Amino acid sequence: ARVIVDTPGEALRAAVHEGLYLVKPNLRELSDLADHDLKEEAQQEAAVMDLVHRENCQAVVLSLGAAGVLLGSASGCERFRAPTVPIVSKVGAGDSTVAGLVLSLARGRSLHEAVQFGIAAGAAAVMTPGTELCRREDTERLYERLIGAETAE
Incomplete structure (x- = not known):
């Protein structure tokens, strides 16, 4: 079964530690999870890839609102408009x-x-x-x- 999670706060923090197929945080949720602001693209990419590698999430779909999405997976990061x-x-x-x-x-x-x-x-x-x-x-x-x-x- 593929587990896909879209939730904020402590529930998100707990879920990513379990290893997931896909997690879809928004920028605020990922910033909270990383414990720092993610204003720069490089910071966003590092935080996304940290979830992929350290937390064993197969895919991270970071919602950036009107700016699109940042997808992170074992293949790296890709931005979508x-x-x-x-x-x-x-x-x-x-x-x-x-x-x-x-x-x-x-x-x-x-x-x-x-x-x-x-x-x-x-x-x-x-x-x-x-x-x-x-x-x-x-x-x-x-x-x-x-x-x-x-x-x-």
């Missing part, structure tokens, strides 16, 4: 990101593809009002946009 979308509400963006990741992994996609689908789901969620989660059609459209942008680079 988030698409620019109109922001209606940020509520549920993290949950939608995790849902997109889990769905994509369950469908047999690679971790790289799953992260992109998760980013698309999180971006789709900020386009919805209140506590409404992402919409399938928005998520799929944004995912295709991310794939297209990656291919163009």
Whole structure:
């Protein structure tokens, strides 16, 4: 079984010590876990890789909000940009990101593809009002946009 955790505080601290398939902290949560600010990209990458190597997390998906995601794994670190979308509400963006990741992994996609689908789901969620989660059609459209942008680079 693959264990995926998205939780703050002491629960996060306890969970990473158990060894996980994937953990998805945001920057504040990872800073708290590392016990120092992570303002610089190099600091973020070091903290993510520390979880991969020292805490035995196979993958760390650091949510950076509008700046995208930092993925850390045994292969190293990779940054993913988030698409620019109109922001209606940020509520549920993290949950939608995790849902997109889990769905994509369950469908047999690679971790790289799953992260992109998760980013698309999180971006789709900020386009919805209140506590409404992402919409399938928005998520799929944004995912295709991310794939297209990656291919163009």
